[in-house]
Amino acid sequence: MNDLTTSPPADALKSGVRDYWNANPCGTQFTEMERGSKAFYDEVERFRYENQPFMHALCKFDAFKGKTLLEVGCGLGTDILQFARNGAITTGVDLTEESVALAEKRFQLYGVQGNFRTADAENLPFDDNSFDVVYSFGVLHHTPNTQKAIDEIHRVLKPNGEIVIMLYHKHSLHVWLGVPAYFLYGLTKGKLWGYDEWVRIYDGKHNPLGKAYSRRELQEMFSKFKHVRFQTCDTLRRRFPKWLNDLNQKWFATWAGFYIMIYGTK
C-alpha cells in the first residue's frame, strides 16, 4: 500500500492535491458553459449520468430520505444534489474552496437545502457519531493518508450508519490492459511509465496523486466496519461508442471495473 504518514512530504503532497483540484474542479472539463451558470450545472449533470448510468442504482441516491448524509469530497455537488432532491439532509465537504463555492452556488440556484464547508477528509470537523450516512465518490484515493480518512469516516458515522464509497480498483481491465500499453508507449518516449503513473494520470496529466486497491486491501482498510461488500463498475472510455461501453458495463465492469463501490455499516 502506498499511503504516506503525516510527515512534511505528506503535507507538501496535500498542498499539491489541494492546488490541483482547486484549479481543476472535477467535472468542469466536460463543459464549455460559463462556470457557475445553470446551463453549466445542467450540462455537468447530464454528461455525468449519461456516461455513468450505473451510478443511480449503485450510489443509492434515493435510499436516504430523512437521513443525515455527509459527502466527503463533494466537488461541484452533482451527487449530493441527487441525495438532497430525494429528501436526505445533506452536508458536503471538499478540500478546495472553489469546489465548495460552486456546490453551494448550485444548491442556491436550484433552491435546495444543504450545508457546505471546506474541510480535509483526514481531519473531519464533526463530532463522533454525527451522520446516518457517509458518501464519497472518487476522492479518498487522492488524499495522502487514505486510511486516516477512512477512520475519520468511521468516527463521524453513527452506530449502524451506512457508508457508500467509491475508490479505484487495482484488479481491473483498465489496469490490466492499460499498464502494458502505457509502458510500451512510454518506451517510445524514452520513459519507464508503469502502474503508479497510469493510475495517477487517470485524473489528468498534472494530478499529483492517485491510488488503486484490491478487494483484499480494502477488506483490511475497512475492517472497522460491519457487513462490508464490494461492487465494481466503470465506463471503459467516454469517447468509445455507446454499444461498446454498454457491453463493458454488462459483461466486464461488474467484476473487473476500475471503480469499486464499498458498502458497509458501523
Ligand SMILES: C[S@@+](CC[C@H](N)C(=O)[O-])C[C@H]1O[C@@H](n2cnc3c(N)ncnc32)[C@H](O)[C@@H]1O
Ligand atoms: C475526482 S474529484 C471527485 C469529486 C466528486 N466526488 C465527483 O465525483 O465529482 C476529487 C475530489 O476530491 C477532493 N479531495 C481530495 N483530497 C481531499 C481531502 N483530503 N479532503 C477532502 N476532499 C478531498 C478534491 O478537492 C476533489 O474535489
